[in-house]
Amino acid sequence: MTPDLQPAFRALADPTRRDILRLLGDRDMTIAEVSDQFDMTRAAVKKHLVMLSDGGLITVRAEGRERINSLNAQALRPVMDWLGWFDRFWDTRLDALKSVIEQETPDD
Amino acid sequence: MTPDLQPAFRALADPTRRDILRLLGDRDMTIAEVSDQFDMTRAAVKKHLVMLSDGGLITVRAEGRERINSLNAQALRPVMDWLGWFDRFWDTRLDALKSVIEQETPDD
DNA sequence: TTGATATGATACAAAAAGGTATCATGTCAA
DNA sequence: TTGACATGATACCTTTTTGTATCATATCAA
DSSP, rough: OOOOOHHHHHHSSSSSHHHHHHHHHHHHHEEEHHHTTSSSSSHHHHHHHHHHHHTTTTEEETTTTEEEEOOOGGGGHHHHHHHGGGGGTTTTHHHHHHHHHHHHSOOO | OOOOOOOHHHHHHHHHHHHHHHHHHHEEEEEEHHHTTTSOOOHHHHHHHHHHHHHEEEEEEEEEEEEEEOOGGGGGHHHHHHHHHGGOOOGGGHHHHHHHHHHOOOOO
16 A cells, blocks of 8 residues: 555656656656757667656656656655655754644654 | 755665664664664675765764764755655645745745 | 774675667658 | 658666675774
């Protein structure tokens, strides 16, 4: 039930792939359109798109002979949630507040 | 000025390293203590710790012949911020709310 | 001092990542 | 139908990653 975070984290580990996500945040793009934005072959970009798809971060739909790549930002949710576990270490004031709350509602 | 996200994202790409971060969230640990939690050699764990350190996700202090590894959750902040850019795609209702707020307090 | 312990450092090997080049296939447009 | 175009698929290469094995160094404790 809990999603496997590994493919998403791995997909995010490459700067080109992170750039692709930002690009797709603006608009859907074909493979050729994405490739135009990078100084590498279409085949290389295609591999990145496959890894992004493996991580669920993008979806691909066929449209004629083209493949339209779309951002699937929802897949970032589990990643954010994983990172959110560390929120407790970010701000000692927030920490103090949490302690107070937990004291009042001991539900652990 | 804006931090280089790459070392942090790369550090997060490995499941063992993510597990180490959670471990260090509970308490500081020596290299040997961390190694005890995994089915691999101390040298391998040490390499993971170096990568975590490279990403700024942990800090290491010497204490006698031991090296105490501590979580540095603050380094996750830029990662969260990067991911936060995609918040706009998660919930259209939240989007609408944000638009209203931004209209009322135009401070960008 | 001396032996045990904690770590550092290096060489090595297997696997994965990231890229190119090349050719096949499916689709559009005239 | 036919040529151009978008993509799929595969082979191949280089570099990085991930792990092991081994030995050196520093420090603690008796």
